[in-house]
Amino acid sequence: MAHHQGVTCSFGASAGFLKSSCLLAATLTFDFQQSTTSLAAAVISIMTTHTEDSTKKETPSWALGVPTKLIRKVNIIPEAPDHLPVHTLTFAFPDVNHENFTGPAVHHSHVRLDMGDVVKMVIPGYKPKSYSISDLRENEFDVTFKVYPNGRASGFLDRLQVGDHIMSFGKHASRTRNPGAYVGIIVFGVGITEGYPVAKAELAKGTAKVKLLWASRTRADTFWREELQQLQEAYPDNFEMVYLYSRETVEGCLHGRVSPELLKQVFDPPLPQEARFLSVGTKPMMKDVDGMLGLIGYPMPQHHLLPKH
Structure with missing residues (x-):
């Protein structure tokens, strides 16, 4: 068988x-x-x-953006073995009516730097990517960004040439200004592209003292040093710039990493209840900073400069 x-x-x-x-x-x-x-x-x-x-969600019409022309491209930090390149791209305001923007999308001229608003760049085959506007002038705006290896969004922007168009739209950050006469800003790396414009906007209002802490690996990873120096000279009594480097020691700058002890050393407002803070970096970084600030007496969101609503 x-x-x-x-x-x-x-x-x-x-x-x-x-x-x-x-x-x-x-x-x-x-x-x-x-x-x-x-x-x-x-x-x-x-x-x-x-x-x-x-x-799969169909992309809403407001998120498709409008053609936005690149008119200038400036390299801020050249590529090197020890750091990545940084560029500033200048775009002309799209020549379209404001009625072309619906839903959460707004015309680029309506973006508010003091509120941390962003421009959304529509990357082909990818989701719209948020970028801080590093400067806003009549009829044009700047986007400053770091080019990451295999970065889908930053790589696409890096390949743009003057005269090219990209679809984009402005978007409000849905934040409010939490009243307070002392502003502390903590930025990590390229996060300065949001922190610096917010600092300028706060100083221009003339109602608050601003202290900006920029945490980077090395001095070579920083840029806009001349512009930041000019801001200090323009507001000698109301603005202070602090550099923190983790991988090198530079005279006149702090060395190490962001910690509760360092934050307590840097930020010493005369009236703690008036202190408002903004951190710019990755989500884990910002969450860590919020926790550190809470440990030294500034719990969130009570002391957040721009809380979301």
Whole structure:
């Protein structure tokens, strides 16, 4: 007696004939099982694809952006073995009516630097990417960014040439200014592109003293030093700039990493209840800073400069 894929065969006088019949039955059973398995897999695949397609959200019309022309491109930090390149791209305001913007999208001229508003760059085949506007002038705006290896958004912006267009739109950050006469700003790396414009805007209002802490690896990773020096000279009594480097020691600058002890050393407002803080970096970095500030007596969101609403 032999067993093949659930088929039992007995061999007697006509052993050859019966053996062949059993082998054929076993083969047919096996093929049927294989076909059934393949069919089931195909059905599951179709159902999964349908489910994924049905859950994909269609891009709303307001998030498609409008054509925005690149008119200047300036390298701020050249690429080197120990640091990544940084560029400033200058775009002309899109020549479209404000009615072209719907939903949360706004015309670029309506972006408020003092509120941390952003411009959304629509990267082909990717989601709209938020960038801080590093400067805003009549009919044009700047975006300053670091180019990351294999960075989908930064790589696309890096490849843009003067005269090229990219789809973009402005977007409010949905924040409010929390009243307070002392402003402490903590920025990490390229986060200065938001921190610096907010500092300028606060100083221009003339209602608060501003202290800006910029944490970087080395001095070579920083830029806008001349502009920051000019800001100090323009507001000698109301603005102070502090540099913190983690990988080198520079005279006149702090060395180390952001910590509760360092924050307490840097920020010493005369009236702690008037202190308001803004941190700019990755989400984990900003969460860590909020926790550190809470440890030294500035719990969030009570002491947040621009809390979301």
